[in-house]
Amino acid sequence: MPGKQSFWPFLVVLVFGLGAWLDWAVLRVPAGLVLILLTPGWLVLRLSRARLTWWYRAVLAAGISFALAMSSLLVLELFAVTATPTVVGVLVAGVTLLLAVADLLVGRFANRLTAAPVAPRLSRGSVPPVRRLAAPVLAGLLTVGLAATAWGVSVASERDHTSVTFTQVGLVPLNDAPRTLTVSVTNREGRQVAYRVVIDAPGAEPQEMPVTLDDGDRWDQRVTAAEAGTVEVTVHGGSEVPTGARSVRAVVL
Numbered sequence: 001m002p003g004k005q006s007f008w009p010f011l012v013v014l015v016f017g018l019g020a021w022l023d024w025a026v027l028r029v030p031a032g033l034v035l036i037l038l039t040p041g042w043l044v045l046r047l048s049r050a051r052l053t054w055w056y057r058a059v060l061a062a063g064i065s066f067a068l069a070m071s072s073l074l075v076l077e078l079f080a081v082t083a084t085p086t087v088v089g090v091l092v093a094g095v096t097l098l099l100a101v102a103d104l105l106v107g108r109f110a111n112r113l114t115a116a117p118v119a120p121r122l123s124r125g126s127v128p129p130v131r132r133l134a135a136p137v138l139a140g141l142l143t144v145g146l147a148a149t150a151w152g153v154s155v156a157s158e159r160d161h162t163s164v165t166f167t168q169v170g171l172v173p174l175n176d177a178p179r180t181l182t183v184s185v186t187n188r189e190g191r192q193v194a195y196r197v198v199i200d201a202p203g204a205e206p207q208e209m210p211v212t213l214d215d216g217d218r219w220d221q222r223v224t225a226a227e228a229g230t231v232e233v234t235v236h237g238g239s240e241v242p243t244g245a246r247s248v249r250a251v252v253l
Contacts (some may be wrong), residue, residue, distance in 0.1 A: 008040050008044070009100040013093045020086050020199045032089040035096055041065035043099035047106060068095060135172050137149065167238035171248045179225040179252045187213035195237040202229030202252070225252045 006218050012034050018029030039063030045057055052060070072091045076083045170184035187193050201205040203226030211219050225231055234247045 004165070005101075005207055007105075009096055010045060012101070013097050016089055016093055020089065021207070028089070032085065032208045034090050035061055035089060036069045037065055039065065040068045040092065040099060043103050044098065046103050047099065048108075055171055068092065098205060166237075167193070167195075167235065167246065167247050169235050169246055170251045171233055171234065173250065175250075177222075177224070179228075180222050181231055181250055181252070182220055182226075183223055184218060184220045185213065186218045187215055187238075189238055190215050193237050195235055198233075198234040198236070199223055200232045201225045202231070203227040228253050 010057050010072065012031050013239065015027050016031035016035055019029075019031060021174045026232045037153065038058075038061055042057070043062035044064050045052065046059055069092060072088055072095070073083050081087065098193040134237070166188050168184075168188060170182070170186075172182045172184070174180045174182060183197070183199060184194060185197060192212065195213065197209050197211050197219075199209075199221075201207075201223055213219055223231060223233075230251050232247060234245055236245045238246075
C-alpha cells in the first residue's frame, strides 16, 4: 500500500554500496540491476501515492527507471566522466537514496494527517475518473520529460563532437602495384586551408607541393618507391597544435 513505509530501497543501496566498496560482484551486480531496472521508478510512483495494480506499477516503474538510467549516462558524458557500470550505479544509487528519503518524509507527514479526524471520504467507486488517471498521466509525463532531456543532451553532445576541426592524412598501399601507395589529405577544418605536402620516398628526391582544399574536400596522389625503405608524408597547415604539421609513414619492401 502507498501509505506504508518501505525500507527495502535503502537496503538495495546499502548492498550495492557494500559490493562496490569491497569489489564483490555477487553483491554489486544483483543490487545494481535492481537499482537500474526498478527502484527509482518504483519510488517515483510511491511519491505520487497512486493506487495501481501490481503489473501496471511494475511496467511504469521499469520505464521510469530506464529513462533515469539513460539520463545518467548522458549527464556523465556531458561532464566528460567515463561511464563505467560502477559509476552509473553510484549515480543512480544517489538518486534512489534521495527519492527514498523524500518518500520516507512524505509518508511520515501523511501518517500524521491520517491520525487526525478527517471528514468522510468518497468510496472507491465514487472517485472521479480524472483522479484515477492522474498518477499514470503524471508518470507518463515524467518519462517523456526524461526522454526529451536525454535526447537534448545527446544532440548537444553530438554537436560539440562534430564541431571539432581536424585534417586527415592517409597513406594506403595498392595491392595491384608493388611499392605504390596512395597519399590522401582530407580537410575537416570548417574552412578553406592551404596545405604544403612533402613526400619523401626511398630512391627519389623529396617532393613538395602546395594543395588548397575547401572544407570537406579530399586530395589524392599516387607515390611509387624506387627501392625498399620508408615512405614519409608530412602535411603542413590546418589546426594541428603546436606546429601545424602531421606526418604518416609506411614501410615498403
